Amino acid sequence: MRDDIQSVLISEEEIQEKIAELGKELTEEYEGRFPLVIGILKGSLPFMGDLIQKINTHVELDLMDVSSYGNETVSSGEVKIVKDLNTSVEGRDVLILEDIIDSGLTLSYIVELFRYRKAKSVKIVTLLDKPDGRKVDLVPDTAGFIVPDEFVVGYGLDYAERYRNLPFIGILKPEIYEG
Ligand SMILES: O=P(O)(O)OC[C@H]1O[C@H](OP(=O)(O)OP(=O)(O)O)[C@H](O)[C@@H]1O
Numbered sequence: 703m704r705d706d707i708q709s710v711l712i713s714e715e716e717i718q719e720k721i722a723e724l725g726k727e728l729t730e731e732y733e734g735r736f737p738l739v740i741g742i743l744k745g746s747l748p749f750m751g752d753l754i755q756k757i758n759t760h761v762e763l764d765l766m767d768v769s770s771y772g773n774e775t776v777s778s779g780e781v782k783i784v785k786d787l788n789t790s791v792e793g794r795d796v797l798i799l800e801d802i803i804d805s806g807l808t809l810s811y812i813v814e815l816f817r818y819r820k821a822k823s824v825k826i827v828t829l830l831d832k833p834d835g836r837k838v839d840l841v842p843d844t845a846g847f848i849v850p851d852e853f854v855v856g857y858g859l860d861y862a863e864r865y866r867n868l869p870f871i872g873i874l875k876p877e878i879y880e881g
């Protein structure tokens with residue numbers, strides 16, 4: 703699996719350091735507010751798993767599965783809800799956790815949906831932001847790292863469902879997806 707990686711973009715240590723920082727900020731922000739923390743499957747799983755342990759106040763968790771990439775490296779543009787929330791967002795402080803914002807299509811769809819469902823507040827925290835990939839105007843409230851316009855994998859991010867279990871963020875050798 704690691705032989706398929708051309709270079710490591712963000713190391714395991716850098717990721718964990720950033721998560722500790724984010725956890726501290728979020729603890730202060732959400733102290734006493736009991737936010738609904740929503741992870742977007744499947745990519746956000748490692749980030750969510752690590753980050754929630756660094757948030758030192760009560761939170762409620764839920765998961766939503768949306769998909770627009772299939773097995774491709776470019777978004778289809780069509781966002782499908784594969785699994786909806788179990789919890790109502792109405793009147794709640796919602797904290798959305800994402801692994802990456804690329805075209806912005808996935809999150810703009812979700813944010814609009816949560817506003818329509820009358821969330822009290824919606825905050826977006828993403829581990830990675832790829833601003834050069836943007837197709838719609840969407841700015842996260844917090845981004846851990848800015849990444850270049852390349853297809854990245856690891857720490858939740860997949861190519862054709864693989865590499866999610868790498869503990870770092872890397873760039874795949876082009877021959878893996880070109881041929
Ligand atoms: O800003 P965008 O261009 O919409 O891309 C970002 C979204 O794409 C990926 O999810 P994907 O649909 O591949 O599902 P997955 O998390 O299960 O891999 C990623 O996890 C984000 O949710």
Ligand code: HPA
Binds near residue numbers: 805852860861
């Ligand atoms: O660069 C990426 N890598 C993996 N999944 C993604 N989904 C959007 N962008 C990416």
Ligand SMILES: [Mg+2]
Binds near residue numbers: 745771859860
């Ligand atoms: Mg994916």
